[in-house]
Amino acid sequence: MTILIADDAAFMRMRLRKLLEEAGHDVIEAANGREAVAKYQEHRPHAVLMDITMPELDGVAATREICQSDPTARVIMVSALGQQAMIVAAIQAGAKDFVVKPYEPERILQAIDKWARVG
Amino acid sequence: MNQELLVVRIGPYFFGAPVLAVAEILQLSDVTRIPRVPPQVAGIAVVRGLPLMVMTLSPALGLPAERMEFVLRWAGDRNTALVHVDEVVGLVQVDHPLPKDSWATLVPPAAANWVVDVYRWHDEWLWAWPEDLPQRLAAELTGGLKPGGSGWAAAPMAQGG
Amino acid sequence: MRFDEIRWDSEEERALFLEEAFELLGTLEEGALKTPPPIEAMFRAAHTLKGSGGMLGLTEWVERAHRLEDAIDRRGRPDWQWTPELQQLVLETVDALRAELSGAPADDRTALVRFDLRWSASCPMPGVRALQAYNAVSAAIPGTMSDPPVDRLGDWHGEVSVLWVPSVADVEEQVQALLAVVDDLVEVKRVDRALEAPHLTESPTDESQRPDRRDATLRISADTLEAIMEGIGELLLDHGQLEHRLGHALDSATRSVFEHMRRRALDLQDLTLRARMLPLDTLFRQYPRAVHDIARKLNKKIELKTQGGDTELDRVVMDRLHEPLLHLLRNACDHGIESPEERIQLGKPETGTVRLTAYAAQGHVHIQLEDDGRGIDWQKLRDKAEREGWMSHDEAERAREEELQDLLFRPGVSTRDQVTDLSGRGVGLDVVRAFLDEIHGAISVESRWGQGTTFHIELPMTMAIVTALIVEAGPWTVGFPIATVERIESVSVAGVKSALGHDAVSDRNTPLPVFSLTELLDPDQPHEDHYVVRVKDGRTQAALTVGEVTGQQEIVIKPVEGLTGLTPWLSGVALLGDGRLALVVDVRRLVPVTRSEGEALREDDVILLGSNQMELLVFRLNGDQRYGINVYKTREVLPATTVTRVAGQHPWLDGVVYVRGQALPVINLYRALDLDPQADSAPLLMVAEFNQTVQAFGVYEVEQMVRVGWDAVETLPDLMEGHNRFVTGLINHPTLGTIQLLDFEALLAAVAPPAPEAEPQLPPLGPEVTVWLADDSAVARQQVEKALASLGVTMRTFRDGTELLAAVRGEGARPDVVVLDVEMPKLDGYSVARQLKESAETAAIPIILHTSLSGKWQASRAQEIDADAVITKFDPGLLAATVVRLVAARPLSAVS
Helix, strand or coil, X not given: CEXXXXXXXXXXXXXXXXXXXXXXXXXXXXXXXHHHHHHHHHHCCCEEEEECCCCCCCHHHHHHHHHHHCCCCCEEEEECCCCHHHHHXXXXXXXXXXXXXXXXXXXXXXXXHXXXXXX | CCEEEEEEEECCEEEEEEHHHEEEEEECCCCECCCCCCCXXXXXXXXXXXXXXXXXXXXXXXXXXXXXXXXXXXXXXXCCCEEEEXXXXXXXXXXXXXXXXXXXXXXXXXXXXXXXXXEEECCXXXXXXXXXXXXXXXXXHHHCCCCCCCCCCCHHHHHCC | CCHHHCCCCCHHHHHHHHHHHHHHHHHHHHHHCCCCCCHHHHHHXXXXXXXXXXXXXXXXHHHHHHHHHHHCCCCCCCCCCCCHHHHHHHHHHHHHHHHHHCCCCCCCCCCEEEEEEEECCCCCCHHHHHHHHHHHHHHHCCCXXXXXXXXXXXXXXXXXXXXXXXXXXXXXXXXXXXXXXXCCEEEEEEECCCCCCCCCCCCCCCHHHCCCCCCCCCCCCHHHHHHHHHHHHHHHHHHHHHHXXXXXXXXXXXXXXXXXXXXXXXXXXXHHHHHCEEECHHHHCXXXXXXXXXXXXXXXXXXXXXXXXXXXXXXXXXXXXXXXXXXXXXXXXXXXXCCHHHHHHCCCCCCEEXXXXXXXXXXXXXXXXXXXXXXXXXXXXXXXXXXXXXXCHHHHHHCCHHHHHHHHCCCCCCCCCCCECCCECCCCHHHHHHHHHHCCCEEEEEEXXXXXXXEEEEEECCCEEEEEEEEEECCEEEEEEHHHEEEEEEHHHHCCEEECCEEEEEECCEEEEEEEHHHHHCCCCCCCCCEEEEEEECCEEEEEEECEEEEEEEEEEECCECCCCCCCCEEEEEECCCCCEEEEECHHHHCCCCCCCCCCCCHHHHHHCCCCEEEEEEEECCCCCEEEEEXXXXXXXXXXXXXXXXXXXXXXXXXXXXXXXXXXXXXCHHHHCCCCCCCCCCCEEEEEEECCEEEEEEECEEEEEEEEEHHHEECCCHHHCCXXXXXXXXXXXXXXXXXXXXXXXXXXXXXXXXXXXXXXXXCCCCCCCEEEEECCCHHHHHHHHHHHHCCCCEEEEECCHHHHHHHHHHHCCCCCEEEEECCCCCCCHHHHHHHHHHCCCCCCCCEEEEECCCCCCHHHHHCCCCCCEEEECCCHHHHHHHHHHHHHHCCCCCCX
16 A cells, blocks of 8 residues: 655654555655645645644644545544654544554554455 | 844944844833852843842953843843943944954953944944843853953053044 | 623633633532532532623623522521422522533533543653543533533642533443554543542542642642732842832832832732742652552562652642653562562562652752662662763772762663563653653762662752741851751850850750851951851751841741852742841751760761762871861860879870769870870870770861862872871861871870780681781781681781772672672772672672771671671771671672
């Protein structure tokens, strides 16, 4: 499946890419919320791994835009501890689930398997 | 470089605080002095029912400790630092800060920490404060920097005119 | 109008209404099912429901609530009775109102079904999960409601949330199926009315422990409280302005109303601040369960003990504390506590203990998390520091725990190499510290390799209410927490005398130092003292003279931001009723003398032991040269009394004095040190005890006590050695100049040589056994060598601890036993012992601390201070026997 990773930290994107590619997925990257929305429109990935704090447009706002334009979008938030209020906002904006950082690799893969849109 | 400064007077000197850094100007009726603190700590004032530390630059400037009437409450990051001033003059637009080498030697080492620019304003020298003045003052308190004695007295005023 | 037709000003309003409504409906429902029913509470609930509904214009709602209210109003009706019909009315009303909340049409009266969702205690964001659950169910079954309401879930960290689901066909199966998709859900339970409905967000605890906040409580959001606080603050500010402008013009009557107004506002503010405080139990309650879950997952046995849960903390701070604490708990269970098998092997109890303690002190709330697990491998951390270039090799070696712990809080640091399921890579202490920095808290850690780790969190205390004694000292008003005040007397009565060179009053025959409070605060401040206040806080005891005593009052102590580091003696300030600002002092940090005479030493001393520091009593013999003796060796200082010469005594002895029936030899230091003797004999006698003997020394003046580090002691240059063989070392004190440390053992040995060693009836151990000794006194080294000579062991001696450590580390040699003197320059015996025990490679080497300090308390401290045995000098038989014992006890696999 094609997965979009949105995170402003290049290191995080690299690790996630490695993890996903090893599991057989294709990966697209975005370094901020605005880019994430744009790349989503362009590529229509099966799922999005969205960081919360990003410049330009944060994860919650980006999620909202993506889910409004495509109600079938599957966005999974990736966040640090202590951001429960923001995750709740993200879910109200359309996100489906969340994974906590530092993440266990299996959790990310499980979340994708569970939620990613098929087809 | 255009800037808006809140001009205040401490003794015979004029300072400018970056307008956005000052949360409010307060008129205090009472500052309780506390013992065993460095001279930069004037004491404690109660504002809105809560006790806050009042810092004063007077000792560093060689000025006698006087009645504290006005303080500036600095904005930003929960730091409710209060800086004492003698008088609040008003808002002033400034530009063309003087080149640093022209005034760098006039500033005593301790004050060097709190002056980032100097402007000429109505026949007076206007010494501009940095946005993080309270943090620098606090660092002085713990870092052991001793405020200078009376280095200020003559120089800039004498040159002015 | 009906509930779903309302146009709300804000989501907040709606959430608040829902929250309150749920609670009140719950009260009515549960009440109706109890025998006897709590009619007052139910009446109030119905009344409030009516009122709130009325404000929103919910016509049908108000009608129902009103009917109910009337029915259960028994005021003025002596014949009122609780009947099954009444119960039915209550329940039907509750169902109808709930149904209205869920948006069901007016004629649909079916009750909603309640489902209790229990979330895993180790789930970090239960609020999100509850939201996901609500989303999942309400998408399929419209009209579903969540309690807590959806808008509250952002801040929610509870364990059980509730879904109210319209009663459709097969509702239970449907709900279970819909919720399958949500993680961290431990249990979904349908709760029907007939059953005893469990309480929301509560886990089983002892009800009696919780403070009584249940009666007549109202829910209020933290934001509202904040707004109230701000409003009152502005009010006070305006008051201040007015006062400034009108102050002089006011007549006394108006002035007093003015003051009154200010007092009222301040009281309101304090009340509001108070309302924000919640007991820490609110958090702690959840943890035993969380630990249980984690332990089960890890196949370990772990027990959580909590204490001090009644300590109160600002609710906002507490909210943010939950996650970091949970994180630390997880770490303790995951990395700290060993598996049951490992623990048994180590001789520990199979079940690991994690202890969570809270208490308030000095303007902070302290929380301690202690585990009895494997502890932190400091040596590994040192190695890592070197490898990563954070420290040079030397720095890393000499670094103490306090310096090393900063490294633990760097991102990416882990002293465990395994990755476990729960905590990722053990990363995260940096996150915890970042959290605490944000709320102006702090965290530190202590750890003993093999014994466990303790995290210590300090949180700012918004305020504390105490009763205090208010006094005047010079221009200042000072407050003492009443618990520290022992007695108040007028100066004339107290009888201030002179002893130890200071003013003193007598306290059960021991002198208690007297200080003028004003002078302590500012030595240049003129003052007139009329009263003496005796204070005591832990070991600190003193008598303070003050100007006036105002009296006792209840005050609210507020810490002053920015000042806490600068003025550790100030706990905070309090605004008194008359407008004055009282400085509330911390007695322990204010009073300079820390030792009260003749008492057993308590916890404070442990800080000294092992911190490479000691307290010196400084005295003078003649002229300006100062000398120092370890405070713990000195028993007391007395004015000189009659000395009786004894025939044939050593030329350095003056004779014998009788102190409380005991005969003590008096050693004349002037002769011993070859100094000019005083014309008259010395005015003071210093009584000292060590090496299990007591003796007295005549001195000219006893000045004060100073704390010095052993690393500041310089050994004498070699040239001088022959001349001053009784001087162990020198300290260059910043204000007192050079202080000479006397080698009292050598003095004693010269005056009264130790009894010949009894021949120990011990089997020789042979030269394969190596014993290393570190002692700065040549005499002591000789004595130990002689004592162990009959054992035939190979001995190696060092002049100080650093040389011994260098040999251990540099050569990789492992002695069989190490004997350490305690008082040595550069690194004291405790520090050496600690370093040996901290490192896994040397931790197994038995250590004997050979000390000249009085043995009364040493034995109990031995375990805490890492030694295997503590022996007081000088008992050669005991020393030899202990060496034999320790060698015999070593496991066979130990490296020799």
